[in-house]
Amino acid sequence: MNRPMQAPEISAVICTRDRAALLANCLRGLEQQSLAFSRFEVHVIDNGSTDDTAARTAEFTERNANFHYHFEPRGGLSIARNTGARLSRAEVIAYTDDDAVPDPSWLERLCERFRQYPAEVGIIGGDVVPVWEAPRPAWLVDELLRPLSAGLKWSTEARFLRPGEWLVEVNSAYRKSALERVGGFPENLGRMGSMLLSGDGAINLLIEQAGYLLFYDPQIIVQHHIPASRVTTAWFRRRSFWQGVSMNKLHRYIEEMGRQLNLPAMPTKSRHWEKISVPTSAAAWADLFDDTDAGNFLDQVYQLESLGYLLESQSVIVGR
Numbered sequence: 001m002n003r004p005m006q007a008p009e010i011s012a013v014i015c016t017r018d019r020a021a022l023l024a025n026c027l028r029g030l031e032q033q034s035l036a037f038s039r040f041e042v043h044v045i046d047n048g049s050t051d052d053t054a055a056r057t058a059e060f061t062e063r064n065a066n067f068h069y070h071f072e073p074r075g076g077l078s079i080a081r082n083t084g085a086r087l088s089r090a091e092v093i094a095y096t097d098d099d100a101v102p103d104p105s106w107l108e109r110l111c112e113r114f115r116q117y118p119a120e121v122g123i124i125g126g127d128v129v130p131v132w133e134a135p136r137p138a139w140l141v142d143e144l145l146r147p148l149s150a151g152l153k154w155s156t157e158a159r160f161l162r163p164g165e166w167l168v169e170v171n172s173a174y175r176k177s178a179l180e181r182v183g184g185f186p187e188n189l190g191r192m193g194s195m196l197l198s199g200d201g202a203i204n205l206l207i208e209q210a211g212y213l214l215f216y217d218p219q220i221i222v223q224h225h226i227p228a229s230r231v232t233t234a235w236f237r238r239r240s241f242w243q244g245v246s247m248n249k250l251h252r253y254i255e256e257m258g259r260q261l262n263l264p265a266m267p268t269k270s271r272h273w274e275k276i277s278v279p280t281s282a283a284a285w286a287d288l289f290d291d292t293d294a295g296n297f298l299d300q301v302y303q304l305e306s307l308g309y310l311l312e313s314q315s316v317i318v319g320r
Contacts, residue, residue, distance in 0.1 A: 008041040008066070009092065010111050010173070013084030015077055016098035017047045020056040022225055027060045027067070029101040035108040042067045043087050047080040078185035081169075085179055094173035097149075099225040100128070102171075109220045110173045113158075122178035122212025123204055125167030126220025127152050134228035139297045147239055147301075150224050158217040166201055167214060171222045174207070182206040182261060186253055202250045209254070209263045233291050240301040244308025276306040 012030055016023045023044070030042050044057050046069065057069045072083045085093055092114050096102055113124045130136075130150040145151030149168040154161070161167070179185075186202045208214060229235060258265065279285045288300050 008090045009039045010035075010094055010107055010114075011084075011088035011090040011092070012040060012042045012094045012096065012102075012107060013045060013081065013088060014042070014096060014098055015045045015047055015080035015084065016049065016053055018049045018051045018053065019098045020049070020051045020053045023053060023098040024056050024059075025101050025225075026096065026098055027057070029104075029106075030067075031060065031064065032104050033102070033107050034105050035111060037064070037066055039111070040066065040107050041089065043084045044069045045080040045084045045087075046071045047077070048073050048075055076187060078187045082184040082187065085176065085184060088176065091176050092173055093176055093179070095169055096222050097170045097224070099227075100170050100222045101131075101225075103221040103223075106220060106222065109217065113215060113217055113220070114173070114175070117213075117215060119175070119177075120211070120213050121215050122175050122207045122210070123167060123172055124215045124217065124220070125172035126216065126222070127218045128168060128171050129221060129223045130226045131223050132226050132231070134231050137231060139233065140231065141298060143298060144236065144301070147236065147243065148224070148226055148230065150226070152216070153218070154216050156218060158215070158219065161214040161216055165216070167204060167216065169203075170224055171220065172204070174203075175212075178207045178210070178212050179203070181210050182263075183257065186257075188253070202253055205250075205254050206257055206261075206263070209258055210261070211264070233297060236297075236301055237289070237304055240304040241308040244305040244310070245312040246308075247305075248309045248312040276310050277303070278307070278310070279303075 014023065014026055027042070027044070033040065042064070044067070046053050046057070054069065054071070057067075061067045061069050068087070070083065070087060072080050081095060084095075092110065094107060094110055109126075110124060114121070117124075128150040130145060130148060142151055142153075149170045152165075152168065154165050182203065184203075204214065230239075257263075279288065287296070288303060290296070290300075
């Protein structure tokens, strides 16, 4: 059995719910890391699974002393992520998803980058390679990979993020002190069960507002399973609308938390919904759901996202 040292250099946190088979692939990837076992630990946060997640995880915890299983009954991805942060003993916490498989050099490259850059760097992340359960359709252009948390491709060289760029939480590592500075992941935002509301990005924006830098390295890679259910135009339309709803909730959360934490004010931007072109006829509404013109699909999903933002901003969409 591999024995961990007392103070690991990095903690890997995987939050999971009812995906035992996919989780096993992720944990096998973590077993194959090039980083010495004495330098990292793994925390599996079971967010209320009803399948055999506990038994499948036990296969790994029994043979790896640095792998740990925890049951978190309170539902919510952000809750599970915060539980993982509290349990982690390392100053750097790397997050990936239960349906992702990290590259063998994942943790070693993250450690190298955090050693290379000063404490002002709060988050380091990389790129995500999609692994398709069903064939990728022609309409799913590269610009639509990002809603699937894949294919960022900001640069071929490692560098700091530029305006308009972001990291995805399926492949991001945080200084624990940066997470604590902004109160952790927002538990009143984000995914619960099968809902398409998203809190992704809120924590990163707050950490950036707190004065930390964000760094992107395209060689820090995870592979992300894309289920067939998400490779449909209907799913993308739903996802885009609810992403718009999420964005407005997220922006309000950041403004409120920024005031509570006494963070420097971010530059004022025009409200997203003020620039929306709303369909004004039955034919225009029908065009939003027309699958006959694949070249128009990208415009459709952008408009649906804007409509979600508009409706939530005017309190038409309420609750989670």
